[in-house]
Amino acid sequence: MLLGLMAVGAFALQGPLTQLINATQGPADFTEEEAADGEPIVVMINDGDSGADIATTLLDEGVVKSFDAFYDALLAMTPEPIFQPGAYQLATRLSGTAALSAILDDANKLELTIVVPEGTAAVDVLQIISEGTEIPLTDLQAAAADLTPYGLPAEATTLEGFLFPATYTFAPGITAVDAITTLVKRQFQALDSVGVAVEDRWSTIVLASLIQREAGLRDDYYKVSRVFLNRLEPSLWDSGLLQSDATVAYGTGNTHLVTTTDAERADAGNLYNTYVHPGMVVGPISNPGDLAIDAALHPADGTWLFFVTTNLDTGETVFSDTVAEHDAAVIVWQDWMRENRPVE
Incomplete structure (x- = not known):
């Protein structure tokens, strides 16, 4: 009976003890040893992303071990940093502090590089291209309105569906039509590679x-x-x-x-x-x-x-x-x- 009561008591205290340990030890974070096994990754920060948005992205991409690992490091920084939209060359398995430092290092910002997530709608893809390149959004919208250059199926009335989600790096001076063509050709390549007939x-x-x-x-x-x-x-x-x-x-x-x-x-x-x-x-x-x-x-x-x-x-x-x-x-x-x- 005594052993049973002790077990019940230990179970009841498990939650509070865990909370106390978490409060004293801080959020889960990758160690230097774990960071040594990290792999290169390109992460996109979009225009208007908050610190919480960026923390969520980094967690989803495996860059940080927990949301709080990055967010706590951000809150501790004075003055509050300003994040620039664009693509960043980072690595997986970074500590929260290391990830924050890497994003704020201009050397890690990839010029003319974009990341298009799977399932993104065409209207948002054009915004992503504009944010990651020197191409004005109005130019991209105009280029998207005329489907003639892209060789889309006859049924297509927009670019929707044919802008393949991937990471792209463009040459300086690329035009809106050429940028869109790059994504369309990549989608055709994906279809061709699995045997989809034209x-x-x-x-x-x-x-x-x-x-x-x-x-x-x-x-x-x-x-x-x-x-x-x-x-x-x-x-x-x-x-x-x-x-x-x-x-x-x-x-x-x-x-x-x-x-x-x-x-x-x-x-x-x-x-x-x-x-x-x-x-x-x-x-x-x-x-x-x-x-x-x-x-x-x-x-x-x-x-x-x-x-x-x-x-x-x-x-x-x-x-x-x-x-x-x-x-x-x-x-x-x-x-x-x-x-x-x-x-x-």
């Missing part, structure tokens, strides 16, 4: 762009691909409606969202509204990378018709065949939201 570029990119915006974990890309293809199969889904919030949001101009309102989902005037218009979405809704393209070409085997991410932190997603199964998964997601994302 006549299939459009359909592949449209599906891949949808997968890119809707999928989370790597393996889920192939399941998401299958869900949307199943919804185009009349024997499995007679309405033919993809019912993708990401497509609806894109049609409203909210390129950073995958959530919508009841009114938006009912708006037939939105040509990208797949709750109203059956069949595949009318055009790409993002610029997909290699994984999404591969998933479009090689969907997983399954009869799923629904999916919902039940844990936004881990990306855990439940795929279901029936409405009843999906409704049960939605309840799990709603419970998670109430516990982890309470509405203030």
Whole structure:
């Protein structure tokens, strides 16, 4: 009994003790020994990024071990530093202080280098190009309005879907048309390398762009691909409606969202509204990378018709065949939201 009480007491004290240790030892940080195993990486700081935004980016890219490792070093600096947008040559596994020093070192800022993340919409890609080069945004917008130089499929009415997400370094004096052409050719290269015929570029990119915006974990890309293809199969889904919030949001101009309102989902005037218009979405809704393209070409085997991410932190997603199964998964997601994302 005494041993049992001791165990219960130790368990009860585990949380407070952990908090005390964290408070006295500081945030998790990479050591010099760990830094020795770091690898070069290019990180993009966008115009308007706050210190918290940069800390999050560095954590996601594996540059720092924790958000606080960088953010605490930032708060300790006087005066508060001013960050310049652009691409920076850093390394993974840096201490928070080392990462901050590296970003503030002008020698690490890569001139005329941009980083385009997967799933970025074309309007935002043009902004990224402008921020990382000497090309005015107005020049890029004008160059994007005329698709003639780029050899896009006949169905394309914009550049959307054909600006491959990657890291690019441009020569000084490059024109807006040449910069855009570089990204388009890189997307064609990605399609050619996996055997996509020229006549299939459009359909592949449209599906891949949808997968890119809707999928989370790597393996889920192939399941998401299958869900949307199943919804185009009349024997499995007679309405033919993809019912993708990401497509609806894109049609409203909210390129950073995958959530919508009841009114938006009912708006037939939105040509990208797949709750109203059956069949595949009318055009790409993002610029997909290699994984999404591969998933479009090689969907997983399954009869799923629904999916919902039940844990936004881990990306855990439940795929279901029936409405009843999906409704049960939605309840799990709603419970998670109430516990982890309470509405203030």
